[in-house]
Amino acid sequence: MSTVDRAERVPKQDRSRATRQRLLEAAVACLAEHGWAGSTVSVVAERAGVSRGAAQHHFPTREDLFTAAVEYVAEERSTALRALFPDGSRAADRREVVAALVDLYTGPLFRAALHLWVAASNEEQLGGRVTELEARVGRETHRIAVELLGADEARPGVRETVQGLLDMARGLGLANLLTDDTARRDRVVTQWARLLDGVLG
């Protein structure tokens, strides 16, 4: 490869990566705002300022685009969550850790994922993909929760306690879908963080 070729190739890869990222972010925003029925590859391409052809080069099918988008944003959020507590867990932070975990389920990502989830429950083609995706994202979130809460899963009941907490977080996200549930949610988070202190020590 000549020096000139190499010089041209790197920016091209960068451009490709940037295009992909713009498509993924546009896809999540689109799902959150318009739901599955209103989210097509064309709509997302237009929102991202990318041609339909370029979008299809990155994501051959609609299912590819939207499952990749939810996974990408979930990873971004996991990274951001870990970054909030760079020194790992301290019991004193427990309420903040619970609040941050719950926050994962109250923004546009959860809204987008929920639309995908619900659509997948009626569309076979999407169903398998989303089930796999949710299992992966769910395992990763559980791992982060255990780490940040300083939970010792070797102790009986601890694993189920953390799982129940994440189920509660999902339920709180659902309760926030139609109305701003912030005030009630804050009180529930405070109380459940207190309950966790009793179990996790």
Added chain:
Amino acid sequence: MSTVDRAERVPKQDRSRATRQRLLEAAVACLAEHGWAGSTVSVVAERAGVSRGAAQHHFPTREDLFTAAVEYVAEERSTALRALFPDGSRAADRREVVAALVDLYTGPLFRAALHLWVAASNEEQLGGRVTELEARVGRETHRIAVELLGADEARPGVRETVQGLLDMARGLGLANLLTDDTARRDRVVTQWARLLDGVLG
């Protein structure tokens, strides 16, 4: 009114009530199976074996039919839940009470309500109706939970504990949407029923 008129009128009212009930049950089943996009008054009327005109006599709009359906089935389920524990709460029943509360969110009713909820988040006309409906159903479920758990809401934290439990139940319902989550859910229910014993006494 002649005796003959009266005799004819009563069965007519009964027939009307039975038609209404068939429509409501068909509407919930339809929402659960096909989602909001696939649920129209015509589809429900056909499923219920009722003419489209008769359906529209009972429910002038699609929003009327589906919000009434979710409310009707929610009331049926609340009644059934109270009937499971006719003598009210006993601490010994706590795990069973938690399991029964969680069960409210794992069947076709929750699936139907979820479709309605998600559709309402993108459709303004539906949004107001569903927000009101959810507030009513949510208050009633909270009341039953407090009663069956024997929770004393005058004590600090108890109200938020019960709220968090119902949020967890909703989250467990969501986790059951795409896969059969029964085994995991049973373990979470067992553990959180134990934790509740500590708080509720």
